[in-house]
Amino acid sequence: MNLNDLTLIQEIARLGSFASVARQRGVDPSSVGRLVAGIEAELGLRLFSRTTRRMELTEAGALYLARIAPLTEELERAREDARAIQSKPRGNLRLSASATFGLHFIVPRLAAFRAAYPEVAVEGIFSDTNIDLVADRIDLAIRLAPEVEGDYVVSKLMDTRYRVVASPEYLRTAPHLVRPEDMEEHRAILFPFRDYRSRWLFQDAQGKIREQAVSGDIVLSPAGAIRDAALAGIGPALLPDWLIAGDLAAGSLSLCIADWEVTATTFDTAAWLVYPSRSYVPGKVRAMIDYLRGGKNE
Incomplete structure (x- = not known):
């Protein structure tokens, strides 16, 4: 079993269906089903049970997933740290913010960010709807609020008035x-x-x-x-x-x-940096966080 197999199980548990995972990976849903069947055969246990609406973890699957989650994060972190020794941050960064903040604060800064980090591709999702960081695979979000709730890493970018x-x-x-x-x-x-x-x-x-x-x-x-x-x-x-x-x-x-x-609401408001992982922060995310902090007063 490899790292891809472990992340596949986590994606299915998070998104709730083979079809959703297949769309994200650009493959046929049947191929995802075959991979899961092979993983279950190798483990000798059933990881998922199908309900009328979604795939649910079995009790054994939930226990297994809880144990492998820290391991996969550590493997990703080790790979990212090893890459960082030889190269600048790289990869696709999915960045979320409100429509207006994205247009007026982030977009004007993208040219300089790209010049500093040419191997990071930025995909900006600017919307006033409340995007789920995990389900929508958001690497970094900027939220405007007095405070941010949820099981995320939250750090203040700047106070707002x-x-x-x-x-x-x-x-x-x-x-x-x-x-x-x-x-x-x-x-x-x-x-x-x-x-x-x-x-x-x-x-x-x-x-x-x-x-x-x-x-x-x-x-x-x-x-x-x-x-x-x-x-x-x-x-x-x-x-x-x-x-x-x-x-x-x-x-x-x-x-x-x-x-x-x-x-209109409270005098203590701020722009918050929000990202999903508490133990693994990819280099591309660290680069954007450092850049926004350094360039917020430009």
Whole structure:
């Protein structure tokens, strides 16, 4: 039995069917079934039982899988470490992030990353749906949240802050926008989530929090669409600093209610690096993590 046989068993247990594994590997499902039959014959035990919907591990199969999981990770780690001595990180890196974060934070950095690591191919899956890292074979994800739940390795990439911004063209003719209560005179560009579209939270220099109702007749998603609408002069918007830093520097957006911290949910938010393995981190993943950490303020 080789490493491929061991990883095959793990993939079937994770995805729940021969067909799913076959699609990922680009082979016929019957060939996967034959491989499993051969493995079971060699072990002298049945690893899987078929239900009406998916393949389930037998009791013996679950015990066997629990024992081999650390071994396969160690074998992969040993192979990766040995390769690292002779070459730069390599392989296909599946990277997940929200649509807007991927487009505005990651994509502009890919050219420099490719120049530094030419043997790493990046496959970016940028979506606002909650992608399962294990089922979708994601090597590294960036999640925007106060915290990240789940049995993953989680490390902070950077703190994030929200700001109220508007275009200079809009502000030239609009009512003043200096204090939270000034929002009552403006139609904001809103995000569809309940907390974002009904009230924003403001915190003054003394830490006192004020809840301010907001309203507007333009509701957009993802956040990149709200930024574009703000740039077009439609109205004020609540946007994260990583998305608008360049616009503020260029003067295409102006900071409003600048003396107050602002959020729609909590003031403690961050961008988190999330990856599935606790003991084996491939060189390609380490390279991207180090690169994003080093280049986050570019």
